[in-house]
Each structure stands twice: as structure tokens, then as C-alpha cells.
Amino acid sequence: MPPEQTPESLCDLLRAVGVDQDKAAFAELFAFFAPRLKSFYLRGGAANATAEEMVQETLLLVWRKAAMFDASLAGASTWIFAIARNHRIDRFRRERRFTQLEDHMLDAEVAEDPKGDETVYAAQTETRLHNAIQELPPQQVEVLQLSFFENRSHSEIASHLKLPIGTVKSRLRLAFGKLRAGLEDIWE
């Protein structure tokens, strides 16, 4: 069994990879993220072999970019989510990508609040968000997941759930609003 990981321990592992090219730390990150990334790509509609390949490529990107990881700006899961999302876009489109969100996160304004230990900031955000998501009504979590994992447009989600598109949009808005409000003290 792989050891239990927390947002904090994952940040430490990712930092160890970035700073020391620590392969043992990388193996632990792999054990945690590879199976989740596999689900992510499978739910996005990739066939098993493609998903497997994409998981490997994503973790190679994680290895290559780890030195740029800054734990004061984003947690490990957030940073890896952005890499995976971008990888999915790149894989299925030949074009240049405009969703360079990894760069937005490098924006100092996002983490401009200097109070306390900055390096805990992002991991803390992830822990609190994780808990806040458990508190959301299940229908709101469902539309978030369909939107983030299954690569579906709002009208596709609406027809999948047999709901009016307005309902899908309002669930997304409510979920986002609630999550932001719950993290107000660290997010604004």
C-alpha cells in the first residue's frame, strides 16, 4: 500500500523532485497521481492504451517542469491538474494552446497575501477546498466533475443529465460561489 498523502506531503514530494531530482519522491508522487490521472483521462473519453500513455507523458512533464513548481502559488494537485488539462488539449488538437494556465498561477498577485507561512498557503487551500467540496450538494459536485473531467460543454452536460442548460449553469455558478465564499479568508 502506498503511504497516505496529504496536500502538504504532496507539495514536499514535488519540491524534492524539483530541487533535488529525487527519484524516490517522484515514485511516491507517481503512486498517488498516476491512478488518478488515469481516471481523469479515461473519463475524458480516452481509450485505455491512450490514457495509459497520457499518464506516463504527464508524469514526464511533471518531472521536467518540477523545478518551476512554487508551493506558495499552487498546491501539487492544482499544479498537476493544470499540466494534465493542458496535455489533454495538446494531445487532441494540433494547434497552439491559449489556455496557458500554469502561467496564470505564476502570477504573484494570486498569492500576494504575505501573512503566515506562504509555503503552506497553497496546500492549505487544497485541503480546505477538498473539505468544502464534500459539503456541496451532490448535484453541484456532479456538474463540476462532468465539466472538469469529462470534457463536456454545458449543453452536453445538460443533455446528458436531461436538464435545461440554465440549470447546469446555475449549479456551476452556485458551486463556484460557495467554494469561493468558503475560502474568502485566504482567497481575498
Added chain:
Amino acid sequence: MINHHPSTELLLSYVAGNLAPGFSLAVASHASMCSDCRKRIAHGESIGGALLYSMEPAEVSEDALEEVLARIETGCLPGDNGDHITLHGKSEAPDPLRSFVPGAFDDLPWRTLAPGMKHIRLPVDEDSAAKVRLIRLAPGVATPAHSHRGHELTLVLKGSFSDELGRFGPGDIQETDASVSHQPMADTGEDCVCLIVTDAPLKFDNLVGKILQPIFGY
């Protein structure tokens, strides 16, 4: 001062990577002009991270880690399309548009559509029905009144325009769909330059627009 931001739904689609390239370009360009939306995007990404963290794991092949470590040994690492292209010089456009607007808007090879109205088609997502273009309206000039079969995103890059939905200045973004009919008009003494992305041909409301349709290329 930016008054019109992308809706939460649009922003979340952007964060989830579900937008077509032209729409993604418009949101990214707005975000590079708007620190509030950069924050909203970062928050959206944290939600993506938290969802990934609690995702149900799927089975990965047994030798996957070994294969990855072997590729690290051989230095055979993947690149990605988002790696930065370094551009020099000062562009009048926000960063995501810099490769299309290397310098001033005035220096672009504008093509005239109608009196006081010029455009340039950008080479983005050309295989699809989407159209990504810069439009330039002279002071007091309005586009033909039109509505939409699909979605339209308009980002003001310079100057301002007014229409049935309000007034839009630099950095403001307007989202319209099939329910909206409008006629944007440049409303100051300077030209208004916008990035306009549409995913389906426009519907023009009157004869002038219908005559312009083929020239407009929508």
C-alpha cells in the same frame, strides 16, 4: 477600469480546458488585462486540483513507473505546445495575442469590409466553423445589426463601443448568444479595435447586413 467580465460558466469552461481555441484565446486575453479574473482562474484551477486529489483511482499498468524512470534516464522528455515563444518588441495587444499583433494595431494589414469598418481574420481554429478576427470600427461607425446562431465573444482591445447591452471599453468582454440582437457602434473619437470570436454564422437583421454577409465572410 474593466466592467464586463466573463461569466462564471465561461471561466470554468476555460479552466477545465473545454473551450474551442478562439474562445480560449479571448478569455486568456481578457485575463491578461484583468487581475480579478486571473484570481478567479487560479481559484477555478484549485477546484480542479481538489477534484483530481479526490478522484477515484484507476488501475495503471504494473511497469508504468519503470518505463517512465527509463525515459527519464534516456532524457527523452516530452515538450508541450504551451512552452513560451519569446517575442520581442512592444505589442499594443495583450500577451496571448502578441504573435498576431507584433506591434501597433495601425501596422496590421487591415482589410476594408465597409466604410469605416476593417477586419483581419486570425489563423486560429481554421478547420472549424469558428471565426476569430480583429475588427476595427471608425468613430461613430456601427456594425450591421445582427443576432447569432451560436455564441459570440467580443473583447475590446482599444477604444470603446456601445450597443443594446451597454458600454464596453478596453478589457471589457461581451458574451452573446442566440437570444441577443445588437448593433455595436464605436462611441468615442478614436477607433475601436476588438477581438471577435463566433462559432456559427451571424444572422443579419436587415438588407444592408444581408448584402454585407458574403463580404463579412461570416
